[in-house]
Amino acid sequence: MNEKITGKIIQDHNLTKSEYNLIKKILGRIPNILELGIFSVMWSEHCSYKSTKKWLKTLPTKSKKVICGPGENAGIIDIGGKDAIVFKMESHNHPSFIEPYQGAATGVGGIMRDVFTMGARPIANLNSLRFGDPKNRKTKNLLRGVVKGIGDYGNCVGIPTVGGECFFHESYNNNILVNAMCVGLVDKKKIFYSTAKGIGNPVIYVGSKTGRDGIHGATMASAEFTDDSTNNRPQVQVGDPFMEKLLLESCLELMSHDAIIAIQDMGAAGLTSSSFEMASKGNCGVKLFLEKVPCREESMTPYEMMLSETQERMLLIIKPNKKKLTFKVFKKWGLDAVEIGKLTNTGTMELYMKKKLVGSLPIKPLAESAPEYDRPSKKKNEVTTHKKIGKKNLKRTLIKILSSPNHSSKKWIFQQYDSSVMGDTILSSEKSDAAVIRVHGTQKAVAITCDCNPIYCKSNPKIGAEIAVAESWRNLISTGASPIAITDNLNFGNPEKKEIMYEIKQAIKGIKNACEKLDYPVVSGNVSLYNETNKISIMPTPVIGGVGLIEKLENAKGFKMIENANIFLVGKTKGHLELSLFHQMYNVTQGNPPKVDFQKESENGKFVKTLISKTKGVIGCHDLSEGGIGLCLAELCMSNNMGVKINIPKKFQSNPEKWIFGEDQSRYILIIEEKFDMKKFLNKVVDINKIGIVKGTCLEFTNYFEIPVKNLIKLSNKWFNEYLK
Amino acid sequence: MRKKKIISIIIFPGSNCDRDLMIAVEKNLGIKPDLIWHQTRNIKKTDLIFLPGGFSYGDYLRAGIIATKSPAISEVIRLSKKGTPIVGICNGFQILTECNLLEGALLKNSSQLFKCEDVFLKVVSKNKFTSGYKKNEVVSYPIAHSQGNYFVDDQKLKELEDNEQIIFKYTSKEGVINNSFNPNGSKNNIAGIVNKKKNVLGLMPHPERATDNFSSKDGKIFFKSIYEML
Numbered sequence: 033m034n035e036k037i038t039g040k041i042i043q044d045h046n047l048t049k050s051e052y053n054l055i056k057k058i059l060g061r062i063p064n065i066l067e068l069g070i071f072s073v074m075w076s077e078h079c080s081y082k083s084t085k086k087w088l089k090t091l092p093t094k095s096k097k098v099i100c101g102p103g104e105n106a107g108i109i110d111i112g113g114k115d116a117i118v119f120k121m122e123s124h125n126h127p128s129f130i131e132p133y134q135g136a137a138t139g140v141g142g143i144m145r146d147v148f149t150m151g152a153r154p155i156a157n158l159n160s161l162r163f164g165d166p167k168n169r170k171t172k173n174l175l176r177g178v179v180k181g182i183g184d185y186g187n188c189v190g191i192p193t194v195g196g197e198c199f200f201h202e203s204y205n206n207n208i209l210v211n212a213m214c215v216g217l218v219d220k221k222k223i224f225y226s227t228a229k230g231i232g233n234p235v236i237y238v239g240s241k242t243g244r245d246g247i248h249g250a251t252m253a254s255a256e257f258t259d260d261s262t263n264n265r266p267q268v269q270v271g272d273p274f275m276e277k278l279l280l281e282s283c284l285e286l287m288s289h290d291a292i293i294a295i296q297d298m299g300a301a302g303l304t305s306s307s308f309e310m311a312s313k314g315n316c317g318v319k320l321f322l323e324k325v326p327c328r329e330e331s332m333t334p335y336e337m338m339l340s341e342t343q344e345r346m347l348l349i350i351k352p353n354k355k356k357l358t359f360k361v362f363k364k365w366g367l368d369a370v371e372i373g374k375l376t377n378t379g380t381m382e383l384y385m386k387k388k389l390v391g392s393l394p395i396k397p398l399a400e401s402a403p404e405y406d407r408p409s410k411k412k413n414e415v416t417t418h419k420k421i422g423k424k425n426l427k428r429t430l431i432k433i434l435s436s437p438n439h440s441s442k443k444w445i446f447q448q449y450d451s452s453v454m455g456d457t458i459l460s461s462e463k464s465d466a467a468v469i470r471v472h473g474t475q476k477a478v479a480i481t482c483d484c485n486p487i488y489c490k491s492n493p494k495i496g497a498e499i500a501v502a503e504s505w506r507n508l509i510s511t512g513a514s515p516i517a518i519t520d521n522l523n524f525g526n527p528e529k530k531e532i533m534y535e536i537k538q539a540i541k542g543i544k545n546a547c548e549k550l551d552y553p554v555v556s557g558n559v560s561l562y563n564e565t566n567k568i569s570i571m572p573t574p575v576i577g578g579v580g581l582i583e584k585l586e587n588a589k590g591f592k593m594i595e596n597a598n599i600f601l602v603g604k605t606k607g608h609l610e611l612s613l614f615h616q617m618y619n620v621t622q623g624n625p626p627k628v629d630f631q632k633e634s635e636n637g638k639f640v641k642t643l644i645s646k647t648k649g650v651i652g653c654h655d656l657s658e659g660g661i662g663l664c665l666a667e668l669c670m671s672n673n674m675g676v677k678i679n680i681p682k683k684f685q686s687n688p689e690k691w692i693f694g695e696d697q698s699r700y701i702l703i704i705e706e707k708f709d710m711k712k713f714l715n716k717v718v719d720i721n722k723i724g725i726v727k728g729t730c731l732e733f734t735n736y737f738e739i740p741v742k743n744l745i746k747l748s749n750k751w752f753n754e755y756l757k
Numbered sequence: 758m759r760k761k762k763i764i765s766i767i768i769f770p771g772s773n774c775d776r777d778l779m780i781a782v783e784k785n786l787g788i789k790p791d792l793i794w795h796q797t798r799n800i801k802k803t804d805l806i807f808l809p810g811g812f813s814y815g816d817y818l819r820a821g822i823i824a825t826k827s828p829a830i831s832e833v834i835r836l837s838k839k840g841t842p843i844v845g846i847c848n849g850f851q852i853l854t855e856c857n858l859l860e861g862a863l864l865k866n867s868s869q870l871f872k873c874e875d876v877f878l879k880v881v882s883k884n885k886f887t888s889g890y891k892k893n894e895v896v897s898y899p900i901a902h903s904q905g906n907y908f909v910d911d912q913k914l915k916e917l918e919d920n921e922q923i924i925f926k927y928t929s930k931e932g933v934i935n936n937s938f939n940p941n942g943s944k945n946n947i948a949g950i951v952n953k954k955k956n957v958l959g960l961m962p963h964p965e966r967a968t969d970n971f972s973s974k975d976g977k978i979f980f981k982s983i984y985e986m987l
Contacts, residue, residue, distance in 0.1 A: 183871050187901070188812040190773025274771050274815025366770060448871045450901040452963070453810075455777040458971045585971075 045072035080402035107555025132177025152216025164205030188273035193449035194467035206565035228314035246341025291354035312399035317378035464590030479513035488625035497542030504578030513580030525569025549630035603699030607690025614693035649708035678724035774810035785980035808849030821851030850959030861909035867942025925949035
């Protein structure tokens with residue numbers, strides 16, 4: 033314990049010299065190694081958001097429907113009646129690259145605990161995945177491991193995994209992204225928070241025994257990778273979904289008994305962050321008796337206990353008169369529950385090991401005075417070239433898109449996830465733009481989606497982020513939902529580099545602008561920085577998870593079509609091809625993303641939402657995004673195994689590629705009942721045009737080309753099956 | 758009026774389809790089931806027992822094996838000998854083969870991967886559990902498992918066939934039974950069987966997930982048949 037704090041030790045803890053000096057100033061003395069370790073994890077980028085806090089504070093976080101914004105374990109929104117929805121997305125990027133199966137599994141476990149800690153029963157999981165070039169030798173195993181890890185964990189706990197995205201690009205070769213989102217349902221009157229209260233109240237530890245796994249996980253997640261990073265394998269935690277299921281059921285059972293004052297899961301930085309955060313919020317002190325912490329291994333030191341990231345553990349402050357009941361409930365579920373400490377009025381964290389004081393730290397300064405940086409930023413010096421590409425065979429281009437890793441069917445992935453357990457899944461992967469889950473026992477449903485197009489973000493992080501928000505909003509609208517709020521998962525490279533800091537600031541600006549314009553606040557989120565290996569950074573990837581409400585279940589819409597239905601296009605098509613899939617297929621990757629006109633976005637969205645919820649005319653709906661009208665119609669055809677006949681407007685007959693593959697924003701395809709009179713709903717504000725009908729067995733652009741739908745399906749299923757054979 | 762019947766659902770730590778099953782029973786049979794905790798040593802009176810899907814005891818060692826050591830399963834075995842109908846779905850089926858109430862074993866899927874999808878099943882033999890279906894009717898339920906690859910040796914298979922113990926087989930929508938419509942590698946596409954006395958049924962697909970308006974509704978008839986047999 034009396035190890036001398038050397039410059040090397042400070043460096044190994046990822047602390048800068050000035051941070052170390054600040055520690056000495058706060059303590060008024062030199063810290064011991066335990067105390068230094070605690071500072072290092074609490075002040076790690078992962079736990080303290082020191083590079084982004086200044087900018088995150090600018091995001092809109094309030095609306096009439098927001099019950100709880102950022103700062104708690106997860107965000108909460110009101111969905112009417114007694115129901116509220118708890119949700120958050122979190123990254124597990126670094127661990128998943130080192131050990132894909134466990135890294136991804138524990139990512140799912142962690143985010144579910146964040147949700148049920150607040151008293152909610154998780155009702156849906158989603159995930160947003162980014163892998164390297166499929167040809168990279170590591171990619172295949174990473175893909176297999178991550179998908180199996182996510183599946184095995186969620187399937188065992190019995191929470192349906194209902195959607196997500198998967199994208200391949202060489203910029204993720206050595207830094208994959210695994211972002212997991214969880215959505216839970218809670219009774220508004222029974223929400224649990226993490227504010228510790230009541231001097232003398234017992235601090236209860238429950239769940240897995242503490243082991244040496246994951247020590248310094250949070251610090252690892254806050255540093256760049258080098259070639260030696262696989263040596264960090266012992267820092268990756270190991271997940272046990274069975275333990276998670278027991279914790280989930282036992283915590284929800286105890287919550288129904290009015291015994292819990294505060295509860296927090298031991299996630300990143302384990303016992304340290306949970307105890308400090310709870311005490312800090314409640315302005316109290318804590319005494320912990322570390323010899324009482326259930327340990328998996330012998331002779332673990334206080335340093336290891338405080339920094340371990342063993343999974344499936346919770347920390348609770350309970351009412352003293354409910355101690356017996358608490359132990360009884362946990363015993364029923366076969367869990368270890370131990371009183372490991374008490375709340376005090378000292379404002380200090382006092383750590384005892386066998387009656388000896390081994391560490392003493394002021395809680396407020398440590399938890400709340402973490403450094404906050406305004407890191408310098410600068411736009412990359414790059415000249416954007418605007419290249420045009422000549423005439424291309426349209427049919428061949430569409431086939432190319434459908435056979436590409438990023439746009440072929442993800443069936444291989446989502447069939448490994450139990451999507452129908454809990455009996456409330458109405459629409460899931462590849463049946464709609466957003467997953468639709470019934471609010472249990474009601475006639476309402478929530479729509480959930482996650483989105484990001486990093487190609488747009490790379491070229492223009494602000495517009496790219498705006499599009500990610502707008503796209504999630506549109507996805508919710510097209511299922512018939514009213515969008516309510518988002519969670520954001522910001523994945524970037526090293527913020528100490530000016531160009532990366534520029535991307536971060538711009539992306540946050542974009543999210544801010546889009547959320548304000550759409551009245552679509554941010555209620556929770558996560559930042560993952562240092563996604564770099566050997567100085568190569570990932571593309572900026574701000575993933576947006578959106579949640580909306582469908583007031584009447586029967587209005588939920590997916591990709592459904594019926595014979596002879598009319599096909600309408602909502603929104604103006606200009607034919608923006610820069611950075612589109614059309615260009616990417618011919619290796620043109622420069623240019624600007626399309627702009628979002630939020631006035632139009634909002635008007636078009638409201639029009640579609642009204643049409644879906646107020647009339648019986650809409651059969652199906654699909655928003656337009658990457659791949660434009662061409663890919664959208666192909667997906668509709670494949671989903672229904674039905675054909676369509678489409679007329680390209682005269683204006684575009686000399687450059688049909690612009691109409692078919694243009695990626696202009698704020699647009700939707702509507703499948704409208706044959707006899708429904710659309711005229712009544714036409715107005716001057718919203719561009720709406722009939723473009724064709726549902727008929728036959730081919731995707732047909734009349735006078736241009738046609739492809740039999742059964743061939744589309746074959747093509748779309750080909751890539752994954754061959755890659756993973 | 759019929760006398761009120763008692764339906765029991767055994768809950769193990771790690772069961773996760775117990776709620777879905779409970780709702781399906783309540784909705785389709787109008788009976789609120791008794792929920793029996795795995796440590797129960799005495800199941801007094803019951804007209805039918807369900808073993809739900811999930812991952813009992815985390816599926817450690819092998820799916821279903823640890824559950825066979827639980828006090829409640831001793832009761833299930835005792836009652837099954839007395840003729841009480843027992844239905845095991847998914848993990849419940851795995852438990853029933855592990856405690857030898859049903860023949861054969863459920864191996865890892867031939868793809869080695871978990872698989873969740875809607876499948877078609879042919880009701881190849883009719884008995885009390887499937888009285889509402891026509892013989893050879895094709896129905897749709899979802900599957901969601903990683904160990905549903907039914908295996909039995911050839912001699913036992915013949916016995917199962919001769920005694921009409923095979924109830925469900927994986928099939929195409931049109932009723933074609935072959936390897937392309939076998940989601941997990943099960944022998945002869947077997948998805949569900951009964952014991953010799955025909956009071957114990959095990960099946961991998963989930964009828965309880967096929968009883969709602971937005972899913973297949975084919976599971977409703979399964980529960981209706983169960984109601985009729987009580």
